[in-house]
Amino acid sequence: MTETPTTTAEREKHLANADGAVLRADNLIAGYLPGVNILNGADLYCQPGELVAIIGPNGAGKSTLLKALFGLVKIHTGTVTLKGGDITNQRADQLVTKGIGFVPQNNNVFPSLTIEENLEMGCYQEPKKFTERFDFVTDLFPRLGERRKQRAGQLSGGERQMVAMGRALMMDPAVLLLDEPSAGLSPVLQDEVFVQTRNINKAGVSVIMVEQNARRCLQICDRGYVLDHGTNAYSGTGKSLSNDPKVIELYLGTLGQSAD
Amino acid sequence: MAADVSAARAALAGVPNEPGAPKPDPIVKGDNIVRTFGGLKAVDVEHIEIQRGVITALIGPNGAGKTTLFNLLTGFDEPDEGDWAFNGKKLSNVPAYKVARLGMVRTFQLTKVLSKLTVIENMRLGATGQRGEKFWSAAFKSLWSAQEDANTVRADDLLERFKLDAKREDFAGSLSGGQRKLLEMARALMVDPELIMLDEPMAGVNPALKQSLLEHVKSLRDEGRSVLFVEHDMDMVRDISDWVIVMAQGQIVAEGTPQAVMADQRVIDAYLGAHHDTDISEIDVSELEAEAEAELDAEAAEETHP
Numbered sequence: 001m002t003e004t005p006t007t008t009a010e011r012e013k014h015l016a017n018a019d020g021a022v023l024r025a026d027n028l029i030a031g032y033l034p035g036v037n038i039l040n041g042a043d044l045y046c047q048p049g050e051l052v053a054i055i056g057p058n059g060a061g062k063s064t065l066l067k068a069l070f071g072l073v074k075i076h077t078g079t080v081t082l083k084g085g086d087i088t089n090q091r092a093d094q095l096v097t098k099g100i101g102f103v104p105q106n107n108n109v110f111p112s113l114t115i116e117e118n119l120e121m122g123c124y125q126e127p128k129k130f131t132e133r134f135d136f137v138t139d140l141f142p143r144l145g146e147r148r149k150q151r152a153g154q155l156s157g158g159e160r161q162m163v164a165m166g167r168a169l170m171m172d173p174a175v176l177l178l179d180e181p182s183a184g185l186s187p188v189l190q191d192e193v194f195v196q197t198r199n200i201n202k203a204g205v206s207v208i209m210v211e212q213n214a215r216r217c218l219q220i221c222d223r224g225y226v227l228d229h230g231t232n233a234y235s236g237t238g239k240s241l242s243n244d245p246k247v248i249e250l251y252l253g254t255l256g257q258s259a260d
Numbered sequence: 261m262a263a264d265v266s267a268a269r270a271a272l273a274g275v276p277n278e279p280g281a282p283k284p285d286p287i288v289k290g291d292n293i294v295r296t297f298g299g300l301k302a303v304d305v306e307h308i309e310i311q312r313g314v315i316t317a318l319i320g321p322n323g324a325g326k327t328t329l330f331n332l333l334t335g336f337d338e339p340d341e342g343d344w345a346f347n348g349k350k351l352s353n354v355p356a357y358k359v360a361r362l363g364m365v366r367t368f369q370l371t372k373v374l375s376k377l378t379v380i381e382n383m384r385l386g387a388t389g390q391r392g393e394k395f396w397s398a399a400f401k402s403l404w405s406a407q408e409d410a411n412t413v414r415a416d417d418l419l420e421r422f423k424l425d426a427k428r429e430d431f432a433g434s435l436s437g438g439q440r441k442l443l444e445m446a447r448a449l450m451v452d453p454e455l456i457m458l459d460e461p462m463a464g465v466n467p468a469l470k471q472s473l474l475e476h477v478k479s480l481r482d483e484g485r486s487v488l489f490v491e492h493d494m495d496m497v498r499d500i501s502d503w504v505i506v507m508a509q510g511q512i513v514a515e516g517t518p519q520a521v522m523a524d525q526r527v528i529d530a531y532l533g534a535h536h537d538t539d540i541s542e543i544d545v546s547e548l549e550a551e552a553e554a555e556l557d558a559e560a561a562e563e564t565h566p
Contacts, residue, residue, distance in 0.1 A: 032434075057466045058438030105437075143556065156559035157322055158552070184463050186322045186492050187532055192552035194540055212466055219540045 011043055014235060018045035021081075022206050023069065023100070023175045028078035030068045037076065038064040040230040046175060046208050051201040053238065055214045056227035062210040063105065065227065066177045069208070070102045071095050083174065097125055101173030101205075105180045108164035111153030115144050118152050118163050122170030129172065137166040140199060158189040162196070169200065176200065178209040182216070194220050218242040265482055268313035269502050277516030277524075280307035287312040287455055287486045288333065288364075293342030295328055302328045303339070304510040310455070315477065315487040317497045317518070320507035321531050323559030326490045329507070330459055334366045335359040346455065363454035367444045367461065375433025379424060379443060382432050383415035384408070386450030411450070418446040422476065438465040445476065456480060458489035462496050474500050494532065498522065506531065509558060 011027070018024050024045040031037040038061045046052045054062050067073040069080055071092045080088045082098055092102070110118050119137060123129045138145030141162045147155075152163050161181055168176055181197065182190040194216050201207045211217035218224055218238035226234040226247055234247055241247050271284045286309040295303040303325040310316050318326050331337035333344060335356035344351055346364050354362075373382055419425045422442045427435060432443060441461055448456055461477070462470055470493070478500055480487050491497055497504060497518060504521040506514040514527050521527055 055466070058469050059436040060466075063436075143553070156556060158556050158559060184460065184492075186320075186555065187494060188548070188551050188555055189322060190492070191540060191543065191548055195543070195545055195548060212463075214467055216540055 021045040022048045024081045026079045030073050030075045038230050042231055046206050050206050051221045052208045053217045053221035053224035054210045060227040061230040062227050063179050066179050066210055096171055099174035101168035101176040103164045103168045103178045109152040109160050114149050114151055116148040118167050119170055122167035133170045137169050141166055157184050175206040182213050277520045279512040279515050281515050283309040283311040285312045288346055290344030293339050295339045301510045312486050314502035315481050315500055317501035317504045318490045321555045324507040325510040326507055365448045365453040366457035367448055368459050373432040373440050373443050378429050379432055380428045383447055384411050386447035387411040418449055422446045438469050441465055455486045460490055462493040
């Protein structure tokens with residue numbers, strides 16, 4: 001069954017399963033401007049090896065939540081912990097060394113650099129890792145190895161997404177944050193991105209992804225959150241969410257009914 | 261300018277399901293439009309006609325040349341060769357702003373709202389023929405304030421229709437991706453266009469808002485406008501389009517009603533993939549990978565134009 005963690009009791013019940021989580025956010029209140037909060041008490045956790053989806057209406061704060069986890073948005077109250085250690089409001093570059101990878105939605109590659117150089121940038125803080133991680137990434141995305149000398153600016157949207165994901169994997173993150181990886185891709189390439197995301201997850205990386213393609217996203221995730229007005233509206237397994245009449249009505253719409 | 265939609269649709273009934281099919285009442289007509297980037301023909305359209313008063317979808321794999329064709333038709337890019345006409349008027353070498361004034365307006369895949377202006381200011385900018393833009397009259401508010409008021413009323417109507425009225429005074433930069441899409445569509449309507457061209461209106465818009473966006477697009481047609489849109493969201497294509505044109509590798513490879521096109525084996529091979537309706541856990545991964553690989557190769561050949 002899905003939960004609706006709005007009251008304190010419900011929040012506690014939801015977070016009762018959060019022990020041992022690789023990444024956990026408690027009651028986040030955050031926003032870009034003083035006095036204007038986008039997140040109004042969002043909770044989230046991701047267990048090691050889990051693939052967690054965040055869906056929800058436009059303006060619900062999905063991307064903001066990811067950015068807050070990654071230190072790109074100021075958290076006013078609430079805490080974020082990584083493997084039990086407090087990382088609230090730490091800088092993004094520090095978080096990268098601690099084990100968080102982040103793939104933004106747009107402008108996520110260096111267009112004037114080659115694929116190989118982009119991947120190098122991914123581990124500039126620990127260049128020794130390059131050879132081993134390059135092998136890992138090109139195992140997942142053989143295409144990137146084949147085209148390592150090509151400039152990223154010349155790549156198509158589907159390939160750029162691979163470069164961006166590959167770059168974020170270069171530091172061997174414990175958890176990978178993906179912001180709408182399937183946006184702007186054709187149906188076949190969207191499916192490919194979801195399969196790749198699942199492969200990354202199977203390779204041992206915990207994943208938290210924000211997506212608009214809720215149907216596919218709920219099919220591959222272990223657990224999902226529906227965010228609304230900056231707070232958790234529903235959470236549950238992918239299957240239970242896509243079958244939940246309230247979620248369908250509020251969020252998936254009738255277009256989502258083919259979701260099972 | 262209200263038109264009878266069922267009549268407009270009925271007019272399409274006799275149109276053959278084949279590439280470049282002639283339409284009974286085309287609003288846009290193009291011949292031999294070619295655009296090359298380096299050695300690659302990004303667009304190579306022998307003949308295209310867009311029917312007036314209906315919703316036409318333009319689909320195809322990434323890198324098929326859909327956006328390039330949009331750019332050419334609307335004067336944002338120049339072809340190597342080719343002629344096309346809007347309402348019988350030839351548009352070769354007509355700059356983009358004049359195309360918009362003629363009644364053919366487009367939106368962009370990556371929205372181009374002015375983020376440091378408020379929502380209502382963005383809307384007012386959409387209006388054309390503003391007297392306050394003229395050098396001499398700009399100094400005399402009385403010459404243009406009535407027009408600006410009228411524009412503001414129209415803008416407010418549109419904001420209400422697109423449920424952006426609560427955001428009226430917010431900076432456009434503070435809107436979410438989906439709200440920007442709505443703003444761009446609303447702004448395009450400020451010029452009261454006959455043909456509105458939408459480049460991936462659903463990308464980045466959540467499913468619940470999609471429903472209402474679908475209704476907005478339908479209502480454009482029901483007001484008598486013609487709509488041409490590029491989209492990857494097949495639910496939307498199936499739901500609202502009256503006619504579908506499929507492009508691959510720069511050419512039109514299929515045309516027809518949504519039902520006919522989605523059942524067309526060539527379209528499934530070129531674009532949809534064999535499993536777009538199956539659950540992803542049941543998909544044959546190696547098959548999908550082969551399809552994706554083929555599409556990426558086609559895309560790579562194009563070397564995405566900046």
